[in-house]
Amino acid sequence: MEAVELAKSYGSGVRTWALRGVDFRIDAGEFMAIVGASGSGKSTLLNLVGALDRPTSGRIFVNGTDTSTLDDVSLAALRGDTVGFIFQFHYLLSEFTVLENALMPQWIRKRGTDTKWVKDLLGRVGLGDRLKSKPNELSGGQQQRVAVVRALANRPRLILADEPTGNLDSQNGALVFDLLTELNEELGTAFALVTHDDRMARRARRIVAMGDGQIVADYRVDAVKKEAETVAAQLT
Amino acid sequence: MRGFELRIAWRHLLASHGQTELTVGAVAVGVLLVVFLSSLINGLQSGLVEDVVGSIPHVSVEAATPDAKPLWQVDGRSGAITALEKITTRSKRIGQWDRIRSAILGIRGVKSVAPAVEGDGFITRGAKTVGARIIGIIPAEQMKVVSLANRIVEGDFGQVDQQNAAIGVKMANDLGARVGNRLRITSNRGVTQTFRVAAIFDLGVEQANESSAYIGLQSAQAMFGIGKDVTTLNIRAARIYDAKPIADQVRGITPLSVTSWMESNEAFLDTLRMQNVAAGIIQAMTLLASAFGVASMMIVFVVQKSRDIGILKSMGATRAQIRRVFVLEGLGVGLGGALIGSGVGTGLCYLAKSLTIPGQVFGGKQATIVPMQFDMTYVAIASAVAIAMGLASSIVPAHRAAKLDCVEAIRRG
Numbered sequence: 001m002e003a004v005e006l007a008k009s010y011g012s013g014v015r016t017w018a019l020r021g022v023d024f025r026i027d028a029g030e031f032m033a034i035v036g037a038s039g040s041g042k043s044t045l046l047n048l049v050g051a052l053d054r055p056t057s058g059r060i061f062v063n064g065t066d067t068s069t070l071d072d073v074s075l076a077a078l079r080g081d082t083v084g085f086i087f088q089f090h091y092l093l094s095e096f097t098v099l100e101n102a103l104m105p106q107w108i109r110k111r112g113t114d115t116k117w118v119k120d121l122l123g124r125v126g127l128g129d130r131l132k133s134k135p136n137e138l139s140g141g142q143q144q145r146v147a148v149v150r151a152l153a154n155r156p157r158l159i160l161a162d163e164p165t166g167n168l169d170s171q172n173g174a175l176v177f178d179l180l181t182e183l184n185e186e187l188g189t190a191f192a193l194v195t196h197d198d199r200m201a202r203r204a205r206r207i208v209a210m211g212d213g214q215i216v217a218d219y220r221v222d223a224v225k226k227e228a229e230t231v232a233a234q235l236t
Numbered sequence: 237m238r239g240f241e242l243r244i245a246w247r248h249l250l251a252s253h254g255q256t257e258l259t260v261g262a263v264a265v266g267v268l269l270v271v272f273l274s275s276l277i278n279g280l281q282s283g284l285v286e287d288v289v290g291s292i293p294h295v296s297v298e299a300a301t302p303d304a305k306p307l308w309q310v311d312g313r314s315g316a317i318t319a320l321e322k323i324t325t326r327s328k329r330i331g332q333w334d335r336i337r338s339a340i341l342g343i344r345g346v347k348s349v350a351p352a353v354e355g356d357g358f359i360t361r362g363a364k365t366v367g368a369r370i371i372g373i374i375p376a377e378q379m380k381v382v383s384l385a386n387r388i389v390e391g392d393f394g395q396v397d398q399q400n401a402a403i404g405v406k407m408a409n410d411l412g413a414r415v416g417n418r419l420r421i422t423s424n425r426g427v428t429q430t431f432r433v434a435a436i437f438d439l440g441v442e443q444a445n446e447s448s449a450y451i452g453l454q455s456a457q458a459m460f461g462i463g464k465d466v467t468t469l470n471i472r473a474a475r476i477y478d479a480k481p482i483a484d485q486v487r488g489i490t491p492l493s494v495t496s497w498m499e500s501n502e503a504f505l506d507t508l509r510m511q512n513v514a515a516g517i518i519q520a521m522t523l524l525a526s527a528f529g530v531a532s533m534m535i536v537f538v539v540q541k542s543r544d545i546g547i548l549k550s551m552g553a554t555r556a557q558i559r560r561v562f563v564l565e566g567l568g569v570g571l572g573g574a575l576i577g578s579g580v581g582t583g584l585c586y587l588a589k590s591l592t593i594p595g596q597v598f599g600g601k602q603a604t605i606v607p608m609q610f611d612m613t614y615v616a617i618a619s620a621v622a623i624a625m626g627l628a629s630s631i632v633p634a635h636r637a638a639k640l641d642c643v644e645a646i647r648r649g
Contacts, residue, residue, distance in 0.1 A: 041538055047643050050550070052549075052550055052642045052643050052646075053641075053642070053643050072554065073554050073556075076549070076552050076553060076554040077552060078549065078552075078554075079549070079550060079552045080552015080553075081552065082553060085550045085551070087547075087646065091543065091544075091547045091646065093244075093247075093544055093547070094250040094251070095247035095248065095250070096247060104240075104548070104551060105551040105552060107239060107240040107243065108548065108551050108552045108553045108557065109239050109552055110239070150551075154552075195643065
């Protein structure tokens with residue numbers, strides 16, 4: 001996924017720019033944290049990358065395809081097949097059971113359901129015995145874990161998570177975060193996480209810092225560590 | 237079936253905290269009212285029509301009465317006599333009526349044709365004399381053109397012949413006559429013959445009950461001196477409202493005077509038409525009110541579910557899919573309302589039909605409190621309208637749902 005000169009403004013008279021020409025790239029299998037103050041454009045970036053919204057200018061390429069050339073149906077297909085979303089709140093559909101909620105993306109895409117895959121994932125996140133529960137019968141952490149499985153239902157290559165632990169207490173938040181890192185390693189799915197939590201951000205392999213609609217810093221933790229080690233070695 | 241859309245629509249409807257039930261109820265009441273009202277009005281009207289038309293032929297063919305012919309005309313200024321006219325005393329009559337009858341029987345929709353000889357006269361029993369309309373008929377034929385079976389109070393109409401007569405219930409009272417008594421019937425040509433009373437009838441029309449007397453056809457032909465001719469051909473149509481077109485066709489094959497019941501009861505038919513229009517308006521209003529109910533529920537649904545819609549879109553649901561979800565919901569409400577409404581409506585119709593007034597018989601059947609005439613057509617039409625209405629009222633809300641902006645919908649809920 002690659003974004004070129006991405007810009008987004010709101011309002012028609014007085015324009016507020018949420019993004020001001022951002023170049024941005026997510027590679028396969030990455031685990032990235034996007035940090036920044038409120039209103040710095042993190043969520044806007046995520047929404048554009050996930051094709052939930054269309055940019056005011058600039059282009060987004062997914063697997064080499066320019067998304068600005070796609071119609072609504074193709075964009076919906078892109079959202080359904082390539083990207084998975086996790087929001088701050090679980091947003092599970094209250095009328096459906098845990099298993100049904102997790103199967104929903106497969107139902108929408110109508111290419112047959114792979115119930116085994118979804119059940120395995122639910123077992124993997126510790127909800128194997130809650131398949132028939134309704135969302136309101138689960139704890140906050142459990143609900144968010146269902147949302148994580150739902151995002152993975154169509155085996156997307158990229159998961160976009162907008163403060164996925166923002167609504168959870170620190171213990172549950174840490175559990176969900178652990179789960180995401182594990183799934184990243186096990187499945188090779190790329191993750192881009194917006195977070196306010198520094199401790200979590202520090203556990204990502206890449207950190208993108210945003211401010212005032214622009215990327216102010218973008219570094220890989222490994223490279224920084226290596227550099228720091230080199231500097232330390234030179235100093236000793 | 238479109239699995240995903242149907243699943244979502246179904247669950248939305250099931251988990252609506254009573255909204256679905258109330259709206260389905262509103263549609264059901266609409267359908268029920270249409271079914272019940274239609275059956276009631278139809279029952280009332282066919283009762284009325286039966287009262288008016290049952291005892292008279294649907295179409296009558298008569299020899300035209302010859303007009304008085306002016307013989308001499310004087311200038312009106314001076315003399316007292318302005319015109320001399322020849323009043324014909326010759327009875328009007330239809331010659332070779334058998335051929336005309338065959339021709340009429342060939343017209344589509346004609347069930348039967350009966351010949352009759354009609355004329356005026358009087359009836360005497362002892363010291364009592366009453367004026368009468370004397371009608372000569374062949375009983376078996378006459379019973380095919382007017383429904384008499386339920387209208388015989390006493391005796392057997394089938395026995396009417398050259399010695400036996402049938403008279404109205406009022407005339408019987410006036411003359412103090414019972415079945416088996418003898419009467420003297422005199423035609424306006426002065427021919428008198430004695431008859432035995434074979435039957436007493438009640439046609440539901442005061443005038444007929446007071447003055448009609450039926451005798452055998454040949455007796456009447458002799459009494460009115462018209463040989464083998466008749467004065468009237470009475471026609472029964474297979475369908476009552478075909479009377480007018482049949483009358484028009486009969487006019488095409490004979491110059492005789494032709495009258496259908498629909499032409500002689502224009503005002504009555506107008507009243508029925510007005511009644512139908514009024515009932516139609518009430519029914520349309522009822523269904524329209526139900527339609528508003530469905531539309532308002534759908535709009536509330538879309539508002540309530542806008543976050544879900546956003547989430548579904550984020551998972552790849554297309555606009556068309558979202559639209560289908562809400563159209564299916566509208567369809568579901570229409571279908572549910574139609575099923576329940578027609579079920580309960582049909583039940584109520586049959587219940588109302590079974591409520592009889594104990595001990596009262598009307599037209600040979602137990603008299604009912606409400607004269608219902610149920611027809612599956614009403615159920616079919618009301619149901620079809622309800623379903624179409626459910627669909628139609630969901631179109632705008634469904635379109636609104638499909639157009640919802642994904643990010644906005646999720647953020648604002």
